[in-house]
Amino acid sequence: MSATKTKKFGLTSKILLGMTSGIILGLILRNLFPESEFIKDYITEGFLNVIGTIFISSLKMLVVPLVFVSLVCGTCSLSEPSKLGRLGGKTLAFYLFTTAIALSMAILIAIAIHPGHATMVTESMHFDVKQAPSLADVIINIVPTNPLQAMSEGNMLQIIIFAVIFGFAISHIGERGKRVAALFTDLNEVIMRVVTLIMQLAPYGVFALMAKLALTLDMKTFGSVVQYFFVVLGVLLIHAFIVYPTLLKLFSGLNPFTFIRKIRDVQLFAFSTASSNATLPVTIETAEHRMGVDNKIASFTLPLGATINMDGTAIMQGVATVFIAQVYGIDLTITDYAMVVITATLASIGTAGVPGVGLIMLAMVLNQVGLPVEGIALIIGVDRLLDMVRTAVNVTGDTVATVVIAKSENEFDEDIFNDTQAGKVAPGFNAQVHAEEK
Numbered sequence: 092m093s094a095t096k097t098k099k100f101g102l103t104s105k106i107l108l109g110m111t112s113g114i115i116l117g118l119i120l121r122n123l124f125p126e127s128e129f130i131k132d133y134i135t136e137g138f139l140n141v142i143g144t145i146f147i148s149s150l151k152m153l154v155v156p157l158v159f160v161s162l163v164c165g166t167c168s169l170s171e172p173s174k175l176g177r178l179g180g181k182t183l184a185f186y187l188f189t190t191a192i193a194l195s196m197a198i199l200i201a202i203a204i205h206p207g208h209a210t211m212v213t214e215s216m217h218f219d220v221k222q223a224p225s226l227a228d229v230i231i232n233i234v235p236t237n238p239l240q241a242m243s244e245g246n247m248l249q250i251i252i253f254a255v256i257f258g259f260a261i262s263h264i265g266e267r268g269k270r271v272a273a274l275f276t277d278l279n280e281v282i283m284r285v286v287t288l289i290m291q292l293a294p295y296g297v298f299a300l301m302a303k304l305a306l307t308l309d310m311k312t313f314g315s316v317v318q319y320f321f322v323v324l325g326v327l328l329i330h331a332f333i334v335y336p337t338l339l340k341l342f343s344g345l346n347p348f349t350f351i352r353k354i355r356d357v358q359l360f361a362f363s364t365a366s367s368n369a370t371l372p373v374t375i376e377t378a379e380h381r382m383g384v385d386n387k388i389a390s391f392t393l394p395l396g397a398t399i400n401m402d403g404t405a406i407m408q409g410v411a412t413v414f415i416a417q418v419y420g421i422d423l424t425i426t427d428y429a430m431v432v433i434t435a436t437l438a439s440i441g442t443a444g445v446p447g448v449g450l451i452m453l454a455m456v457l458n459q460v461g462l463p464v465e466g467i468a469l470i471i472g473v474d475r476l477l478d479m480v481r482t483a484v485n486v487t488g489d490t491v492a493t494v495v496i497a498k499s500e501n502e503f504d505e506d507i508f509n510d511t512q513a514g515k516v517a518p519g520f521n522a523q524v525h526a527e528e529k
Contacts, residue, residue, distance in 0.1 A: 146296025403481025
């Protein structure tokens with residue numbers, strides 16, 4: 092009986108219930124009390140904001156220790172320099188490959204559908220974009236001058252570089268290194284247990300986030316660019332549920348439907364938080380306990396993917412570039428579109444640690460092909476909703492890459508992947524629930 096209840100009211104069901112009820116509550120309050128200062132001050136910015144912010148903060152709290160500890164553990168286990176280089180090369184190549192596919196598909200579909208119209212009002216539009224770093228600054232800033240400062244600021248590229256170097260050194264100092272590695276392994280288990288505990292609060296956090304979103308979303312702005320919105324949304328869904336499953340089947344031979352069923356919790360978390368980094372604890376837990384990926388692979392590829400894999404953002408950039416060009420009546424050549432693909436693909440690595448990365452990357456792309464950056468103001472109104480969806484796409488790509496690479500490295504347990512029960516319970520409790528059922 093208890094096992095049946097666990098399956099019936101698993102984490103996915105609870106998150107969906109929290110998401111749906113939050114949206115319904117937000118819409119009801121919005122329509123019943125459209126100008127209520129009480130609702131705004133005490134519900135939207137008070138109760139809902141507090142609960143939602145605490146939930147996001149609790150996830151982000153784990154990101155730096157999780158990335159550092161898990162990467163050290165993963166690198167420690169890769170004692171051979173050739174294996175570390177091979178794994179890094181495969182991971183980077185896969186992420187860049189899928190980003191290029193995403194961009195190309197987005198541009199082609201946007202050109203075919205033609206969402207932008209030159210009759211749209213473009214006067215008085217203004218958008219201030221932060222200055223993107225130069226290529227030289229990006230390369231220089233990859234190596235941290237102060238690892239502790241990088242951790243306090245959440246500079247993920249610098250943390251990754253330091254963790255890889257630190258873990259590599261541990262694996263090459265003999266017995267003393269083994270003792271340190273054992274300590275990091277234990278720390279990793281502790282962090283994963285904290286992840287499990289925090290994830291039980293997810294339905295309540297998601298409820299608050301969705302309710303606040305429904306109360307604050309500017310529907311008038313959404314209506315003005317509805318065609319752009321649905322083109323981006325359509326390409327995101329195609330990439331997530333057609334391109335990724337196809338690549339999974341092609342490169343690993345695994346069942347895509349099993350993968351999609353088991354990735355649901357990760358996608359829901361990513362959609363609710365709109366942050367790949369905040370979702371990272373859930374992504375790692377799912378890859379290891381539901382997908383069957385060995386820790387040494389998951390702890391290396393997933394933190395790297397959360398930092399540099401931006402397929403969802405790339406899709407937004409591709410459609411937005413075509414949309415803005417159409418609005419301003421500017422014809423782009425095939426060479427221009429090729430430059431968009433190259434620039435945005437490479438920039439997905441170069442601007443990984445910059446706040447507001449999606450819009451900064453888009454500004455770089457627009458400048459590259461001579462389009463007005465002010466056109467970004469047209470799409471800001473719906474960017475919040477699209478950001479949630481493209482984050483879910485990003486984490487799906489991270490997990491597909493991890494499964495494919497783990498399979499190619501023979502660090503993959505196919506029995507866990509094919510175990511249907513492993514996809515029906517909350518991560519971190521698989522072994523416990525299975526033991527109770529037995």
